[in-house]
Amino acid sequence: AKSSGTFYAEEATGEDAIIKKSDATWKEGIKDRMTSGAFGNKKNTPKYLDYVILGNMIVLCPIEISSSEIGASDPMENCRNMLSKLSID
Structure with missing residues (x-):
């Protein structure tokens, strides 16, 4: 993910x-x-x-409050909440 996906993640995220x-x-x-x-x-x-990059996966962090994550308006908090529910072995 780091070697081939970071460019695309940078392009697709942020205010710009x-x-x-x-x-x-x-x-x-x-x-x-x-x-x-x-x-x-x-x-x-x-x-x-x-x-965020998690292993070989790039997760785009949304700004809006997800219906499943009530109260998280910060994009990194949205990602943190979602990723905390994943079971990673």
């Missing part, structure tokens, strides 16, 4: 994430990496503001 398909290197799933603007604002914003 590339969420326009024509500009993205990793085009697959690009619609899933953006949120619609609030209150009728049509401006799309990045959904994933951070990421």
Whole structure:
């Protein structure tokens, strides 16, 4: 994950994430990496503001509060909560 995926994770996360398909290197799933603007604002914003590498897996950390993770509005906290529920052997 570190050698081949970090570039794509960097591109897909953060306030300056590339969420326009024509500009993205990793085009697959690009619609899933953006949120619609609030209150009728049509401006799309990045959904994933951070990421973590766990073994050979890159986990994108969302900013919004997930229905399964009530109370976690910080992207790293969302990842931490989700990963704490995984059983890794």
